[in-house]
Amino acid sequence: LTELRERRRMADEVENELSFYRRMLHGRIDLLRFELRRRRGEERRSLIEALPHILADAPGGNAESSASHRPRHVVADLPPLPDVGKREVDQVLGTDIFARLDEIDETEIERAIAGLIEVEERISEQRRRVQAVADRLAKAVADRYRHEGESDSVVR
Amino acid sequence: APDEVAGLWERFKATGDERAREGLILHYSPLVKFVAGRVGVGLPRNVDQADLVSYGIFGLIDAIDKFEPERGFKFETYAINRIKGAILDELRALDWVPRSVRARAREIERSMAELEHRLQRTPTDEELADHMGIPLEDLQDALAEISTLGLVALDEMLSPEGGAAMVDLVPDPRGTNPEAAFQAEETRRILADAINRLPDRERLVLTLYYYEGLTLAEIGEVLGVTESRVCQIHAKSVMSLRNRIGE
Numbered sequence A: 001l002t003e004l005r006e007r008r009r010m011a012d013e014v015e016n017e018l019s020f021y022r023r024m025l026h027g028r029i030d031l032l033r034f035e036l037r038r039r040r041g042e043e044r045r046s047l048i049e050a051l052p053h054i055l056a057d058a059p060g061g062n063a064e065s066s067a068s069h070r071p072r073h074v075v076a077d078l079p080p081l082p083d084v085g086k087r088e089v090d091q092v093l094g095t096d097i098f099a100r101l102d103e104i105d106e107t108e109i110e111r112a113i114a115g116l117i118e119v120e121e122r123i124s125e126q127r128r129r130v131q132a133v134a135d136r137l138a139k140a141v142a143d144r145y146r147h148e149g150e151s152d153s154v155v156r
Numbered sequence B: 001a002p003d004e005v006a007g008l009w010e011r012f013k014a015t016g017d018e019r020a021r022e023g024l025i026l027h028y029s030p031l032v033k034f035v036a037g038r039v040g041v042g043l044p045r046n047v048d049q050a051d052l053v054s055y056g057i058f059g060l061i062d063a064i065d066k067f068e069p070e071r072g073f074k075f076e077t078y079a080i081n082r083i084k085g086a087i088l089d090e091l092r093a094l095d096w097v098p099r100s101v102r103a104r105a106r107e108i109e110r111s112m113a114e115l116e117h118r119l120q121r122t123p124t125d126e127e128l129a130d131h132m133g134i135p136l137e138d139l140q141d142a143l144a145e146i147s148t149l150g151l152v153a154l155d156e157m158l159s160p161e162g163g164a165a166m167v168d169l170v171p172d173p174r175g176t177n178p179e180a181a182f183q184a185e186e187t188r189r190i191l192a193d194a195i196n197r198l199p200d201r202e203r204l205v206l207t208l209y210y211y212e213g214l215t216l217a218e219i220g221e222v223l224g225v226t227e228s229r230v231c232q233i234h235a236k237s238v239m240s241l242r243n244r245i246g247e
């Protein structure tokens, strides 16, 4: 069981890190998409005014029905991010497009969005795979408890 | 390039430049999406995620205004704590838990405290219902009603003056925040002792949820009960824990 837990903890750590980057990418993509609509006259509010609308998730989606998305204990803390700066996701997130938003044109914003979406799709796919591993290990831990009861207390 | 962000910090901290401040808010705003998404887990449907985000943005702006870049700390860690604090503060201030449910929860908690003191252990559902003079089904309906309000909400409901939310007290198996971990060490030990003294079923639900990170559905499969029953047991366990830690 301890070995199962350790493998699960490592899968959770990677899942946590991927989820964090994924949410950063989502925020960035949705902000730039709003800015494009604003420049095209489809939105009247400024980015700052519309922030809650831009960053909130669409209520429910089909998430409520999908079996795997049930309440679980999550901690809202910054995950340990190894090797920051070396990876592709850090490059796309590191650029500070919001420092020079009014100096760049629409095509550059469209290009930035396309680059972010490409990285986001890869990260979401990796996340799905790690979640499948984490869920299998969670099931194995659950089975151990069901068959053997609680051998040693993990609560310390 | 990341040095442009440093340039924003320099300009904002040196001259208070509003445009630099807005650039920083936009650059770090996805952190609010991350925190609001996670604090929102288990909250009831009537809490709008866009509201959580707007409370979180005030926390982010506060963090940007107060941050001192020269001290060499990581802004993201500081910002996430301020964002989380701002959302939880606002959740505690809101009176979104129906009064009747809040009153019922108080009544159950009071009865539990009396029985725990008398029996020196957590009462069974039957003992609790008997003590309150209500049928067992009514008690379980009341627990179900309280638990459907969501898992974080339970703490908020039982301590409106702002006691530490369960989510802040439980050890984070990922161990990301060493300073907070050091401070919380004592609280954790008290919490662990209290959990280990709960009856088997209650202890198992808390262990599997907070320490083994299982979902309510997975815990239901281990115990052989429905997910909503797990939620009720969780609600009762948190109440019992609060009584014991409060002593």
Ligand SMILES: Nc1nc2c(ncn2[C@@H]2O[C@@H]3COP(=O)(O)O[C@H]4[C@@H](O)[C@H](n5cnc6c(=O)[nH]c(N)nc65)O[C@@H]4COP(=O)(O)O[C@H]3[C@H]2O)c(=O)[nH]1
Pocket (backbone or CB within 6 Å): A025, A026, A027, A029, A030, A056, A057, A061, A062, A063, A064, A066, A069, A120, A121, A124, A125, A128
């Ligand atoms: N409750 C819950 N459900 C989850 C979670 N992760 C994934 N899902 C569910 O699984 C679907 C597919 O997720 P994906 O493959 O990451 O694929 C996602 C992702 O690549 C992207 N996406 C998701 N959220 C956002 C966002 O806020 N902004 C942007 N720009 N893209 C997003 O769009 C795709 C479709 O998103 P959805 O329509 O929402 O559909 C999502 C959602 O219903 C989770 O942690 N919790």
Ligand SMILES: Nc1nc2c(ncn2[C@@H]2O[C@@H]3COP(=O)(O)O[C@H]4[C@@H](O)[C@H](n5cnc6c(=O)[nH]c(N)nc65)O[C@@H]4COP(=O)(O)O[C@H]3[C@H]2O)c(=O)[nH]1
Pocket (backbone or CB within 6 Å): A015, A016, A019, A020, A023, A057, A058, A059, A060, A061, A062, A063, A068, A069, A070, A071, A072, A074, A130, A131, A132, A134, A135, B034, B037, B038, B040, B041, B042
């Ligand atoms: N092992 C495993 N772990 C999982 C699974 N789904 C989510 N998680 C993890 O559990 C956290 C909470 O998920 P949630 O309760 O659905 O709560 C989610 C959900 O309400 C929302 N969210 C995230 N992605 C999406 C999405 O694509 N669509 C929608 N509609 N909501 C999303 O944001 C909240 C926080 O998301 P994150 O920070 O990514 O944090 C997620 C993620 O780290 C899974 O199937 N298996």
